Amino acid sequence: MTPARIPGSARLATYFHVHLVSDSTGETLNAMAKAVTARFDGVIPIEHIYALVRSPRQMERVLEEMASAPGVVLHTIVDRELREQLETGCRHLDMPQIGALDPLVGALSRYLGAALSTRVGAQHTLDNDYFNRISALDFAMAHDDGQGTTEQLESADVVLCGVSRTSKTPTCIYLAHRGIRAANVPLIPGQEDGERLVALKNPLVIGLTVSPDRLVQIRKNRLEGLNAQRASAYVDHNAVRDETVKARRAFERRGWPVIDVTRRSIEETAAAVINLVSERRTRRVGASW
Structure with a gap:
């Protein structure tokens, strides 16, 4: 995290890197990141967005880029193997990673008693x-x-x-x-x-x-x-x-x-x-x- 002065203010702002990793368009993550960081005064995120990450090779490139800018990782990866690859990579980089939808998906799954879908980008279906x-x-x-x-x-x-x-x-x-x-x-x-x-x-x-x-x-x-x-x-x-x-x-x-x-x-x-x-x-x- 890097402190810097907020333009036009004597207060210091805290800049930090946030990596948004999605197997879809990344819109959900972007909105969530903005909503959460808005709750903190004087905190300014430097966003790195990785959208449509759907292969191990793509995930490798994501992890390589994240290594050059340590910060927080938010993701909505559905595929189990890709998710495990991301989690393992974050542990090696000593970077916290958060499955942004996990709490809500878990709660709904328990309430509905329904199995989770592994379909990527389900919210963007041409229906x-x-x-x-x-x-x-x-x-x-x-x-x-x-x-x-x-x-x-x-x-x-x-x-x-x-x-x-x-x-x-x-x-x-x-x-x-x-x-x-x-x-x-x-x-x-x-x-x-x-x-x-x-x-x-x-x-x-x-x-x-x-x-x-x-x-x-x-x-x-x-x-x-x-x-x-x-x-x-x-x-x-x-x-x-x-x-x-x-x-x-x-x-x-x-x-x-x-x-x-x-x-x-x-x-x-x-x-x-x-x-x-x-x-x-x-x-x-x-x-x-």
Whole structure:
């Protein structure tokens, strides 16, 4: 482990190597490693990802690379021989190794009384769920930023509505990866007020709102990143406050559930949307999140 100063801070950060070894794409390990290390302040992992490791020769190369950067090893290796090769190699290197899914798999196995599958990459099977996710992604891209007629929007599971820069598009993309068909319609002063969504019967329409101060900051950053100029109303505090107030009133008048995205990540906003969709399916949709 190597201590170093955190940029912009007087505190020392601890850098360490974490080796992620997977016989599949490595997505599960990557997410788990990020979730765990986020629980420690001042700890920054240096990730080494080895995906699609499915032969003894590949494992040999992995162990050779790990020897040059001692650290912690997380793996999701299913094949018994490959797993034994990795465990033996880690013992020789004096590096701790952890089967990331072992506790959960073991607990479920005992509960279900079922034998474990040794099929590699089982979670990435080209089944109906996979193709539904691809279809949902196509739908989100085809119905982004107000595209599509009212009739076309009827086939959505959810339609997100909000003023500019309330994370509508990335939230729809994230939802698509969860198999949810999501479209979004922006509220544009003097042009689009969302009235056409009132007639929708199938999708759940959700309003996204944000604090005016945060919205002004986001819009200014966006313009700076594009080296663009926009009419002052787009970033004027009074105009933006009026825009957000009108949007929330429109949501409340139409009885749409509202999610405040001011302090939410895309993942958190998507989770709130999923909860609302699930509640609607059980006739328990709430008024606000």
